[in-house]
Amino acid sequence: xxxxxxxxxxxxxxxxxxxxxxxxxxxxxxxxxxxxxxxxxxxxxxxxxxxxxxxxxxxxxxxxxxxxxxxxxxxxxxxxxxxxxxxxxxxxxxxxxxxxxxxxxxxxxx
Numbered sequence: 001x002x003x004x005x006x007x008x009x010x011x012x013x014x015x016x017x018x019x020x021x022x023x024x025x026x027x028x029x030x031x032x033x034x035x036x037x038x039x040x041x042x043x044x045x046x047x048x049x050x051x052x053x054x055x056x057x058x059x060x061x062x063x064x065x066x067x068x069x070x071x072x073x074x075x076x077x078x079x080x081x082x083x084x085x086x087x088x089x090x091x092x093x094x095x096x097x098x099x100x101x102x103x104x105x106x107x108x109x110x
Contacts, residue, residue, distance in 0.1 A: 031075040033103035038070045045070025049087045056080045
């Protein structure tokens with residue numbers, strides 16, 4: 001992971017004596033691909049399912065939505081995650097997984 005802090009000073013155009021200093025921490029992480037398929041009890045693909053991957057170390061969240069074929073892709077950094085698939089009141093099992101140098105495939109049934 002690469003981190004860089006960006007700082008800037010902003011002036012008020014009407015009052016040049018007033019300034020605000022701002023800064024932001026920008027993280028750049030190597031992306032790993034988590035992908036899979038969401039189907040119903042009969043094996044038909046489910047469109048519009050919300051996929052949420054939460055990094056259990058730092059709390060960062062990565063999201064995706066399934067397409068018309070039930071497929072999803074979420075790009076995450078290395079770490080341990082909890083992934084959930086939900087559509088309205090329906091929610092599939094929550095998986096916990098660790099991702100390192102490669103990707104991961106996780107399928108859901110709603």
